[in-house]
Amino acid sequence: TQLLEQSPQFLSIQEGENLTVYCNSSSVFSSLQWYRQEPGEGPVLLVTVVTGGEVKKLKRLTFQFGDARKDSSLHITAAQPGDTGLYLCAGVPLDDAGNMLTFGGGTRLMVKP
Amino acid sequence: DVKVTQSSRYLVKRTGEKVFLECVQDMDHENMFWYRQDPGLGLRLIYFSYDVKMKEKGDIPEGYSVSREKKERFSLILESASTNQTSMYLCASSLGPGWGSYEQYFGPGTRLTVT
Numbered sequence A: 001t002q003l004l005e006q007s008p009q010f011l012s013i014q015e016g017e018n019l020t021v022y023c024n025s026s027s028v029f030s031s032l033q034w035y036r037q038e039p040g041e042g043p044v045l046l047v048t049v050v051t052g053g054e055v056k057k058l059k060r061l062t063f064q065f066g067d068a069r070k071d072s073s074l075h076i077t078a079a080q081p082g083d084t085g086l087y088l089c090a091g092v093p094l095d096d097a098g099n100m101l102t103f104g105g106g107t108r109l110m111v112k113p
Numbered sequence B: 001d002v003k004v005t006q007s008s009r010y011l012v013k014r015t016g017e018k019v020f021l022e023c024v025q026d027m028d029h030e031n032m033f034w035y036r037q038d039p040g041l042g043l044r045l046i047y048f049s050y051d052v053k054m055k056e057k058g059d060i061p062e063g064y065s066v067s068r069e070k071k072e073r074f075s076l077i078l079e080s081a082s083t084n085q086t087s088m089y090l091c092a093s094s095l096g097p098g099w100g101s102y103e104q105y106f107g108p109g110t111r112l113t114v115t
Helices: none
Strands: A005-007 A010-014 A019-024 A029-037 A044-049 A055-058 A061-065 A071-076 A085-093 A107-112 B004-006 B010-013 B019-025 B031-038 B042-051 B054-057 B064-070 B073-078 B087-094 B110-114
Touching (some): A010 A019, A029 A061, A071 A085, B004 B087, B010 B019, B019 B031, B042 B064, B042 B073, B054 B064, B073 B087
Parallel strands (some): A010 A107, B010 B110
Antiparallel strands (some): A005 A019, A029 A085, A055 A061, A061 A071, A085 A107, B019 B073, B031 B087, B042 B054, B087 B110
């Protein structure tokens, strides 16, 4: 079982549809990061959410950090083929003495034209 | 912008060969990391370094070693490559001090095939 569970694992939608992906944990995080990884490339940082309840927008992408700082969501409005990729959440749980960044398993999104 | 570069995008090696993967970052970051990424297993940390000549084992260090002689450069070494080391290898760096919750910046990855 991963510390950060992402759902769904796979999502295939048509261009123009909306979608939400989730990143859940039983642990509390000081912050959570979201990355997007395009096929054949390394992950690229999209955003960091820090405060419980925080909402951040990046064009058509909306990121929310749960009030209890145990979960986060990413909502994409009017998805485009360029949004295709693997979406990863990552964070350091507050009770982790090793203080290592841990990654979720990812949501693989395909947006068809 | 932070730039992390990796020496090769694609590499094919034979079983038993010694393999060197190099990573360079240009933003004076304290921390550098090596991960491997496999379908269904996600990103797994092999080794990381928080300073020159300092290294720490990650979750799967067996079969690998690392070297950090200069701050900007972190090398991953496969002492004797095996087929189960076929994977995508990703290098990352982060600011520091401390290695925890700083955002990580990744290189483009090296897809290694061991035959």
